[in-house]
Amino acid sequence: DGGIxxxxxxxxxxxxxxxxxxxxxxxNHDAMYWYRQDPGQGLRLIYYSQIVNDFQKGDIAEGYSVxxxxxxxxxxxxxxxxxNPTAFYLCASSIGTGTEQFFxxxxxxxxx
Amino acid sequence: xDKVVQSPLSLVVHEGDTVTLNCSYEVTNFxxxxxxxxxxxxxxxxxxxxxxxxEKKSGRLSSILDKKELFSILNITATQTGDSAVxxxxxxxxxxxxxxxxxxxxxxxxVKP
Numbered sequence: 001d002g003g004i005x006x007x008x009x010x011x012x013x014x015x016x017x018x019x020x021x022x023x024x025x026x027x028n029h030d031a032m033y034w035y036r037q038d039p040g041q042g043l044r045l046i047y048y049s050q051i052v053n054d055f056q057k058g059d060i061a062e063g064y065s066v067x068x069x070x071x072x073x074x075x076x077x078x079x080x081x082x083x084n085p086t087a088f089y090l091c092a093s094s095i096g097t098g099t100e101q102f103f104x105x106x107x108x109x110x111x112x
Numbered sequence: 113x114d115k116v117v118q119s120p121l122s123l124v125v126h127e128g129d130t131v132t133l134n135c136s137y138e139v140t141n142f143x144x145x146x147x148x149x150x151x152x153x154x155x156x157x158x159x160x161x162x163x164x165x166x167e168k169k170s171g172r173l174s175s176i177l178d179k180k181e182l183f184s185i186l187n188i189t190a191t192q193t194g195d196s197a198v199x200x201x202x203x204x205x206x207x208x209x210x211x212x213x214x215x216x217x218x219x220x221x222x223v224k225p
Contacts, residue, residue: 004154033212035215040121040217041217042116042200042202042214042215042216042217042218043155043200043202043213043215044215045212045213048212058212090154090155099160100146100157100160101146101157101213102157103148103154103155103156104154105153105154106153106154
């Protein structure tokens with residue numbers, strides 16, 4: 001099956017700990033994205049990557065880091081510098097920049 | 113500042129009703145407008161609109177874009193309980209040399225039997 005997978009579905013962490021969220025796609029898409037969704041809010045772009053070994057900051061990149069060493073993988077690290085990390089995180093990918101984005105099932109992160 | 117505004121924020125209807133969801137946008141270097149349906153988790157793609165006045169249809173759903181008034185609507189006819197979801201509108205723009213999305217807050221639609 002082709003698609004985007006995110007793991008884990010639910011994640012609990014203590015304050016001050018870094019945590020890495022996984023995103024994998026087997027759609028052969030060049031572009032990948034990370035969004036954050038808070039209750040009653042739209043999706044906000046954290047980071048995006050158009051090609052391997054290249055990525056750009058989105059609107060709310062502070063406290064987050066990413067890597068894009070392989071085309072199919074785009075992990076997101078939530079660092080201790082992120083002031084309010086509890087949220088629903090969505091990963092997406094697209095063939096190119098002018099096409100629709102397809103989303104993974106999301107990871108709900110709760111920081112205790 | 114670029115923004116996408118959806119209205120209403122929530123809506124409750126009965127099965128069989130027709131609903132219209134609204135999306136206005138102010139997006140620099142606008143490229144297209146996208147609609148997504150979000151039930152529990154992943155938003156699923158519905159429509160991408162790039163040209164004004166051309167209606168896109170998929171079953172009971174249809175959407176149209178007005179690039180002069182910076183507005184789009186999503187229509188759902190003969191609603192069913194399975195249409196209950198949050199509907200997200202997003203403006204697609206050229207960011208530098210790349211394209212990105214700005215999302216509205218969504219319209220939560222509840223369809224009662």
